[in-house]
Amino acid sequence: VLNVTSKYGTRQISTHFISSDHDILGERGYKVDRILGEGSYSRVKSALWKKPGSQDTVQVAVKIINRMTAPQDFLDKFWPRERDVMQIMDHKNVIRMYDIFSHGNKIYITLERAARGDLLDYVQLKGSLSNQEAHKYFTEMCNGVKYLHSKNIIHRDLKCENVLLTANNSIKIADFGFARIMADSDISRTFCGSAAYAAPEVLRGIPYEGATSDIWSLGVILFIMACASMPFRDTSLSKILNDQKSDLNFPDKQKLSKRYCHLVSSILKYDIKARYRLTDIMHHDWMTLTPCD
Structure with missing residues (x-):
């Protein structure tokens, strides 16, 4: 909880809504490294991820989509298609999705990391x-x-x-x-x-x-x-x-x-x-x- 003071007095708000990507991902076992790429409504970060129930860590790319800035057409049509497709794919020559979750206005997608670029x-x-x-x-x-x-x-x-x-x-x-x-x-x-x-x-x-x-x-x-x-x-x-x-x-x-x-x-x-x-x-x-x- 955070105290915020204005001319209307002091009120308390939950920091749950203003947590950084680093904090949100950290709570789920991610150690965020650096930004790999950035667009108008999304960014991709490199991270090490400890899978639930495992002591092993894997290098991943976390794609973070901001619903507030994403086009409505993307949210209504293209994103649901992408999500549905990613959830059923499992092949050695196709990038794998490990995890997906939402927090506030953001969608977090954990993807297999290809370390040598495109x-x-x-x-x-x-x-x-x-x-x-x-x-x-x-x-x-x-x-x-x-x-x-x-x-x-x-x-x-x-x-x-x-x-x-x-x-x-x-x-x-x-x-x-x-x-x-x-x-x-x-x-x-x-x-x-x-x-x-x-x-x-x-x-x-x-x-x-x-x-x-x-x-x-x-x-x-x-x-x-x-x-x-x-x-x-x-x-x-x-x-x-x-x-x-x-x-x-x-x-x-x-x-x-x-x-x-x-x-x-x-x-x-x-x-x-x-x-x-x-x-x-x-x-x-x-x-x-x-x-x-």
């Missing part, structure tokens, strides 16, 4: 990845997406920033803010995600199958990993669409394997009927044969 930062730092490294990461991404789609979960915002790297050099698909559960027969009419990674039908506003839009995004990521550049100019919508209709322009094509170029080109087909599905990708020679540089 794939975009990694490619920007290292440049083009080797054939072997790109093969490893892409195989793990495909395994994660295959699992999601088997649960009828469509990510709808796959991009390098949402692919994380763990301390043991494994891939984790993250950020399910636009995800939703869709049956095979369901059609989406909402534009989600980043234009640079979006399929032509999504950019054109045509109702689309969620799974095919995720596959297109995987193709963009695969191009970026090996080429360290975007496959399409993203300065305007018209330029993206024009580039998507044209043959891919691979930089330093002589350094890239023919199998790799064929796979990427097959995923990024403008004609959705000719575009590879996940089964086609996973049975492609570049995926099944031992990669070499």
